[in-house]
Amino acid sequence: NAGVTQTPKFQVLKTGQSMTLQCAQDMNHEYMSWYRQDPGMGLRLIHYSVGAGITDQGEVPNGYNVSRSTTEDFPLRLLSAAPSQTSVYFCASSYSGLAGGGTGELFFGEGSRLTVL
Amino acid sequence: EDQVTQSPEALRLQEGESSSLNCSYTVSGLRGLFWYRQDPGKGPEFLFTLYSAGEEKEKERLKATLTKKESFLHITAPKPEDSATYLCARMDSNYQLIWGAGTKLIIKP
Numbered sequence: 377n378a379g380v381t382q383t384p385k386f387q388v389l390k391t392g393q394s395m396t397l398q399c400a401q402d403m404n405h406e407y408m409s410w411y412r413q414d415p416g417m418g419l420r421l422i423h424y425s426v427g428a429g430i431t432d433q434g435e436v437p438n439g440y441n442v443s444r445s446t447t448e449d450f451p452l453r454l455l456s457a458a459p460s461q462t463s464v465y466f467c468a469s470s471y472s473g474l475a476g477g478g479t480g481e482l483f484f485g486e487g488s489r490l491t492v493l
Numbered sequence: 494e495d496q497v498t499q500s501p502e503a504l505r506l507q508e509g510e511s512s513s514l515n516c517s518y519t520v521s522g523l524r525g526l527f528w529y530r531q532d533p534g535k536g537p538e539f540l541f542t543l544y545s546a547g548e549e550k551e552k553e554r555l556k557a558t559l560t561k562k563e564s565f566l567h568i569t570a571p572k573p574e575d576s577a578t579y580l581c582a583r584m585d586s587n588y589q590l591i592w593g594a595g596t597k598l599i600i601k602p
Contacts, residue, residue, distance in 0.1 A: 380536075409589075418497065418592030419537070419580070434589060466536050474588040480525060482590075484536025 378402045382467050382485035389457040389492045397452040397488050399467030405483070407473035408450040409434070410442065412463040413487075419466065425450055426473055457492045464489050497583055499593035506600050509570050514596045516581035517563040525584040526564045528557050530577045531595070537580055540566075571600045 383398045401408065409424035421434030425444040439461060441453040450469075454461060468482040500515045516526070525544050529537035541550040543559040550557045554575060556567045566579055578597045582590040 416594055418582070418594050419590070420592070421589055424589065468536070474525065474584050474590070479539070479542045480527065480584070481539040481542070482537075484538070486534070486536050 380467055380469055380483050380485035382465075382488050384488060385486065386489050387491070389454075389490065391457060391459060391492060393457050395454050395457065397454075397465055397467075397490070399450045399452065399485060400448050401450075401467075401469045401483070402448065403469065403471070403483065404447060405469035405471050406447065407471070408444065408467065408469045409482070410440070410450070410452045411466045411468065412436065413466060414463050422452065422465075424473075454490075457490075459492045462490060462492045497581060497591050497593040499579075499581055499596050501596060502594070503597040504599070506568075506571055506598070508572060508600055508602050511567070511569045511571070513568070514566040514579055514598070515563060516566070516593055518583050518591075520583070520585075521561075523559075523561070523583060524586070524588075526559055527582045527584070527590065528564070528566055529580040529582070531580055532577050540579075568598070571598075573600045573602050576600045 380401045406427045410422040411419040413419050420436045423442040425431045431442050465488045467485045470482050474480040496519050498517050528540040531537045541557040546561045548559050554569050558565045578595040580595045582592040
Protein backbone atom coordinates (compact mmCIF):
# COMPACT_ATOMS: atom_id res chain seq x y z
CA ASN A 377 0.00 0.00 0.00
CA ALA A 378 1.89 3.05 -1.27
CA GLY A 379 -0.73 5.68 -0.30
CA VAL A 380 0.69 9.20 -0.78
CA THR A 381 4.29 9.32 -1.96
CA GLN A 382 6.39 12.48 -1.82
CA THR A 383 9.80 13.03 -3.39
CA PRO A 384 12.40 14.15 -2.56
CA LYS A 385 12.44 13.70 1.22
CA PHE A 386 15.21 16.26 1.64
CA GLN A 387 16.40 19.10 -0.60
CA VAL A 388 18.77 22.03 -0.22
CA LEU A 389 18.45 24.95 -2.64
CA LYS A 390 20.17 28.25 -3.12
CA THR A 391 18.15 31.44 -3.22
CA GLY A 392 16.70 31.98 -6.68
CA GLN A 393 16.79 28.33 -7.76
CA SER A 394 13.61 26.59 -8.86
CA MET A 395 12.49 23.06 -8.16
CA THR A 396 9.47 20.76 -8.12
CA LEU A 397 8.24 18.70 -5.21
CA GLN A 398 6.50 15.59 -6.44
CA CYS A 399 3.35 14.05 -4.96
CA ALA A 400 1.63 10.91 -6.17
CA GLN A 401 -1.28 8.92 -4.74
CA ASP A 402 -2.57 5.51 -5.76
CA MET A 403 -5.97 5.65 -4.01
CA ASN A 404 -7.92 7.28 -6.85
CA HIS A 405 -8.54 10.33 -4.68
CA GLU A 406 -10.09 13.37 -6.33
CA TYR A 407 -8.89 15.87 -3.72
CA MET A 408 -5.19 16.68 -3.28
CA SER A 409 -3.49 19.48 -1.40
CA TRP A 410 -0.14 20.92 -0.37
CA TYR A 411 0.66 22.23 3.11
CA ARG A 412 3.72 23.70 4.72
CA GLN A 413 4.59 23.15 8.36
CA ASP A 414 6.80 25.57 10.26
CA PRO A 415 7.88 25.37 13.93
CA GLY A 416 5.31 26.76 16.35
CA MET A 417 2.69 27.19 13.64
CA GLY A 418 -0.15 25.12 12.36
CA LEU A 419 -0.13 23.51 8.95
CA ARG A 420 -0.88 26.13 6.30
CA LEU A 421 -2.58 25.33 3.01
CA ILE A 422 -0.66 26.37 -0.11
CA HIS A 423 -2.75 25.04 -3.02
CA TYR A 424 -5.38 22.40 -3.49
CA SER A 425 -7.16 20.54 -6.26
CA VAL A 426 -10.60 18.93 -6.36
CA GLY A 427 -9.91 16.99 -9.54
CA ALA A 428 -7.78 16.77 -12.67
CA GLY A 429 -7.55 20.15 -14.36
CA ILE A 430 -8.89 22.05 -11.33
CA THR A 431 -6.67 23.89 -8.84
CA ASP A 432 -7.21 26.69 -6.34
CA GLN A 433 -5.18 28.80 -3.94
CA GLY A 434 -4.97 28.24 -0.24
CA GLU A 435 -3.80 30.51 2.56
CA VAL A 436 -0.16 30.98 1.43
CA PRO A 437 0.08 30.50 -2.37
CA ASN A 438 2.67 33.18 -3.25
CA GLY A 439 5.87 31.78 -4.73
CA TYR A 440 4.34 28.41 -5.56
CA ASN A 441 2.68 26.94 -8.64
CA VAL A 442 0.66 23.77 -9.08
CA SER A 443 -1.00 21.84 -11.88
CA ARG A 444 -3.13 18.70 -11.93
CA SER A 445 -2.97 16.91 -15.27
CA THR A 446 -3.82 13.47 -13.85
CA THR A 447 -5.79 12.21 -10.86
CA GLU A 448 -2.65 10.61 -9.41
CA ASP A 449 -0.11 13.45 -9.48
CA PHE A 450 -0.03 16.93 -7.95
CA PRO A 451 3.42 18.55 -8.22
CA LEU A 452 4.33 21.73 -6.36
CA ARG A 453 6.72 24.10 -8.12
CA LEU A 454 8.87 26.69 -6.39
CA LEU A 455 9.52 29.36 -8.99
CA SER A 456 12.43 31.26 -7.37
CA ALA A 457 13.29 29.86 -3.95
CA ALA A 458 13.63 32.23 -0.99
CA PRO A 459 14.88 31.51 2.56
CA SER A 460 11.30 32.12 3.80
CA GLN A 461 10.30 28.96 1.92
CA THR A 462 12.49 26.81 4.18
CA SER A 463 9.92 24.44 5.64
CA VAL A 464 8.55 20.91 5.70
CA TYR A 465 6.04 20.36 2.92
CA PHE A 466 3.23 17.83 3.11
CA CYS A 467 0.99 16.54 0.38
CA ALA A 468 -2.42 15.21 1.44
CA SER A 469 -5.30 13.59 -0.41
CA SER A 470 -8.83 12.40 0.20
CA TYR A 471 -11.55 10.77 -1.84
CA SER A 472 -13.85 13.78 -2.07
CA GLY A 473 -12.39 16.52 0.10
CA LEU A 474 -14.14 17.87 3.15
CA ALA A 475 -17.22 19.07 1.26
CA GLY A 476 -18.17 15.45 0.69
CA GLY A 477 -19.03 14.94 4.35
CA GLY A 478 -18.24 11.67 6.03
CA THR A 479 -15.07 11.56 8.07
CA GLY A 480 -13.25 13.97 5.75
CA GLU A 481 -10.08 12.01 6.46
CA LEU A 482 -6.96 13.36 4.78
CA PHE A 483 -4.12 10.96 3.94
CA PHE A 484 -0.70 12.57 4.25
CA GLY A 485 2.64 11.79 2.72
CA GLU A 486 5.76 11.62 4.88
CA GLY A 487 6.88 15.12 3.97
CA SER A 488 9.63 16.87 2.04
CA ARG A 489 12.09 18.91 4.08
CA LEU A 490 13.33 21.91 2.08
CA THR A 491 16.14 24.24 3.09
CA VAL A 492 16.81 27.41 1.10
CA LEU A 493 20.18 29.02 1.71
CA GLU B 494 -9.47 36.42 12.59
CA ASP B 495 -10.17 32.71 12.43
CA GLN B 496 -7.89 30.92 14.83
CA VAL B 497 -7.45 27.49 16.28
CA THR B 498 -5.57 27.47 19.58
CA GLN B 499 -4.25 24.35 21.24
CA SER B 500 -3.15 24.06 24.84
CA PRO B 501 -0.90 23.20 26.43
CA GLU B 502 1.97 23.44 23.94
CA ALA B 503 3.61 20.46 25.61
CA LEU B 504 2.51 17.96 28.23
CA ARG B 505 4.61 15.41 30.10
CA LEU B 506 2.77 12.60 31.86
CA GLN B 507 3.72 9.43 33.63
CA GLU B 508 2.48 6.21 32.10
CA GLY B 509 -1.07 5.64 33.33
CA GLU B 510 -1.66 9.31 34.24
CA SER B 511 -4.81 10.48 32.46
CA SER B 512 -5.19 14.03 31.14
CA SER B 513 -6.84 16.18 28.48
CA LEU B 514 -5.69 18.34 25.58
CA ASN B 515 -7.66 21.42 24.56
CA CYS B 516 -8.52 22.87 21.16
CA SER B 517 -10.44 26.16 21.05
CA TYR B 518 -11.63 28.22 18.07
CA THR B 519 -13.01 31.71 17.56
CA VAL B 520 -15.54 31.15 14.79
CA SER B 521 -19.23 30.48 15.31
CA GLY B 522 -21.10 27.93 13.26
CA LEU B 523 -18.50 25.16 13.33
CA ARG B 524 -18.57 22.99 10.20
CA GLY B 525 -16.35 20.24 11.54
CA LEU B 526 -13.50 19.64 13.99
CA PHE B 527 -10.69 17.20 13.26
CA TRP B 528 -8.01 15.54 15.39
CA TYR B 529 -4.79 14.11 13.98
CA ARG B 530 -1.71 12.49 15.48
CA GLN B 531 1.78 13.27 14.15
CA ASP B 532 4.89 11.25 14.96
CA PRO B 533 8.35 12.82 14.49
CA GLY B 534 9.40 12.88 10.84
CA LYS B 535 6.00 11.63 9.65
CA GLY B 536 2.86 13.12 8.19
CA PRO B 537 -0.26 13.61 10.32
CA GLU B 538 -2.49 10.59 10.80
CA PHE B 539 -6.27 10.96 11.10
CA LEU B 540 -7.95 10.21 14.44
CA PHE B 541 -11.45 11.73 14.65
CA THR B 542 -14.00 14.03 13.06
CA LEU B 543 -16.65 15.76 15.17
CA TYR B 544 -19.51 17.76 13.65
CA SER B 545 -21.96 18.63 16.43
CA ALA B 546 -21.73 19.98 19.97
CA GLY B 547 -22.13 17.08 22.37
CA GLU B 548 -20.66 14.57 19.94
CA GLU B 549 -18.03 12.13 21.24
CA LYS B 550 -15.72 9.69 19.45
CA GLU B 551 -13.46 7.04 20.99
CA LYS B 552 -10.47 5.03 19.83
CA GLU B 553 -8.52 2.88 22.26
CA ARG B 554 -7.27 5.22 25.04
CA LEU B 555 -8.41 8.39 23.25
CA LYS B 556 -11.77 10.11 23.43
CA ALA B 557 -12.61 13.35 21.62
CA THR B 558 -15.46 15.60 22.72
CA LEU B 559 -16.93 18.78 21.25
CA THR B 560 -18.70 21.86 22.61
CA LYS B 561 -19.70 25.03 20.77
CA LYS B 562 -16.35 26.70 21.46
CA GLU B 563 -13.82 23.96 22.07
CA SER B 564 -12.87 20.34 21.77
CA PHE B 565 -11.03 18.10 24.19
CA LEU B 566 -8.92 15.06 23.52
CA HIS B 567 -9.01 12.91 26.65
CA ILE B 568 -6.23 10.39 27.12
CA THR B 569 -6.97 7.64 29.62
CA ALA B 570 -4.15 5.60 31.19
CA PRO B 571 -1.67 6.55 28.44
CA LYS B 572 1.24 4.38 27.37
CA PRO B 573 4.65 5.51 26.03
CA GLU B 574 3.50 4.69 22.48
CA ASP B 575 0.88 7.45 22.81
CA SER B 576 3.72 9.98 22.76
CA ALA B 577 3.25 12.20 19.70
CA THR B 578 2.12 15.66 18.67
CA TYR B 579 -1.65 15.93 18.53
CA LEU B 580 -3.09 18.38 16.03
CA CYS B 581 -6.60 19.75 15.77
CA ALA B 582 -8.15 21.59 12.86
CA ARG B 583 -11.51 23.09 12.00
CA MET B 584 -13.17 23.30 8.60
CA ASP B 585 -13.59 26.78 7.15
CA SER B 586 -16.28 28.14 4.83
CA ASN B 587 -14.31 26.91 1.77
CA TYR B 588 -14.21 23.35 3.14
CA GLN B 589 -10.50 23.64 3.89
CA LEU B 590 -8.77 23.09 7.23
CA ILE B 591 -7.45 25.71 9.66
CA TRP B 592 -4.90 24.01 11.91
CA GLY B 593 -3.70 24.58 15.44
CA ALA B 594 0.01 24.44 16.27
CA GLY B 595 -0.36 21.18 18.16
CA THR B 596 0.28 19.75 21.61
CA LYS B 597 3.41 17.67 22.07
CA LEU B 598 2.58 14.80 24.42
CA ILE B 599 5.35 12.86 26.16
CA ILE B 600 4.48 9.77 28.18
CA LYS B 601 7.27 8.57 30.46
CA PRO B 602 7.41 4.90 31.46
